Amino acid sequence: MxxxxxxxxxxxxxxxxxxxxxxxxxxxxxxxxxxxxxxxxxxxxxxxxxxxxxxxxxxxxxxxxxxxxxxxxxxxxxxxxxxxxxxxxxxxxxxxxxxxxxxxxGVPLTPFPEDFAVDAIGEMLDVFLSRETHTWTEDYAADLTEWGTHWLRVADWRVDVHPTGVEVAPIDSLDADASVLGRPGAVLLWLYDRGEDVVVSGDVERVAQVRRLLTTAMNVT
Known part of the structure; x- marks a missing residue:
């Protein structure tokens, strides 16, 4: 955007x-x-x-x-x-x-513009997962395990976890081990731990691990 x-x-x-x-x-x-x-x-x-x-x-x-x-x-x-x-x-x-x-x-919730939400999902994953975990790896060490070829799909993004940090890229296949899908605004709120109006499937422990990494990022930045 x-x-x-x-x-x-x-x-x-x-x-x-x-x-x-x-x-x-x-x-x-x-x-x-x-x-x-x-x-x-x-x-x-x-x-x-x-x-x-x-x-x-x-x-x-x-x-x-x-x-x-x-x-x-x-x-x-x-x-x-x-x-x-x-x-x-x-x-x-x-x-x-x-x-x-x-x-x-307690007032009506204004939806995010869809193009903004799509862009913001990528920004959130890049800034709070990829950059943070690669720059201050020691702060995230407890949840930076080696996933090997396993990965998590978040909307249209691929998330791979390694001891050196989290890699984020556009999805290149549909064989994810777990996924978090939904309307762009709902996924954005899920990333910020502000909503569960998403569909979570597959290996839920990988989803929980990424959730912990996001929580750590938001608490230390």
């Missing part, structure tokens, strides 16, 4: 999150234990500021104000120098946490 399309998704998701920030900021977020909606909005704002290098000790008067200020800085930075990696990552960050806020507030 190109940067222009991702910037559009990012803008849409921030607008939705901004509206949600006008709701009950004290509502607990079930998918982020210990957080309230206010905490979640401020977390997204901090992420935006971190990307543009504008960390600040000054606290905005409200989470909504913090989000407005941080997104303004992010938007300006991307207008001056588009960075596809960070545009993609921040679009996904905003989308997932918008989902979290909707869930917490």
């Amino acid at each position: 190109d940067s222009a399309r991702l910037l559009g998704v990012l803008a849409d998701e921030v607008r939705r999150l901004r509206v949600l920030s006008g709701g009950d900021l004290t509502a607990p977020v079930p998918t982020c234990p210990g957080w309230t909606v206010g905490d979640l909005v401020e977390h997204v704002a901090r992420g935006f500021r971190t990307v543009v290098g504008q960390e600040s000790d000054q606290r905005a008067p409200t989470p909504a104000a913090a989000l407005d200020e941080a997104y303004g800085a992010l938007e300006a930075a991307f207008a001056e120098q588009p960075d596809h990696f960070w545009i993609r990552r921040m679009a996904q960050e905003a989308a997932i946490h918008r989902f979290d806020a909707e869930l917490a507030l």
Whole structure:
């Protein structure tokens, strides 16, 4: 997915999150234990500021104000120098946490655009499985076993686990030992441990092993 399309998704998701920030900021977020909606909005704002290098000790008067200020800085930075990696990552960050806020507030859940969800699945597998496990292999050692020729299918991606890290590539056959399939949005939520509206088949222990690797990645990054 190109940067222009991702910037559009990012803008849409921030607008939705901004509206949600006008709701009950004290509502607990079930998918982020210990957080309230206010905490979640401020977390997204901090992420935006971190990307543009504008960390600040000054606290905005409200989470909504913090989000407005941080997104303004992010938007300006991307207008001056588009960075596809960070545009993609921040679009996904905003989308997932918008989902979290909707869930917490009990409002209708907005589906992810399908093209965005398809792209985000690949991004998630690449960033949180392949890159993380190859860069900080020792953090994942307990679940980096040798699968040999065995593999897991996640949507249209092939996942192979080895002691040196996880390999991710587009599927090249249909003989997977296990699979996680479903609508792109459902698979994306499964990857983030936010939904089980997928079909899991085959060797469930391999699926559980990849789930543990993903959980570790999200806890250490």
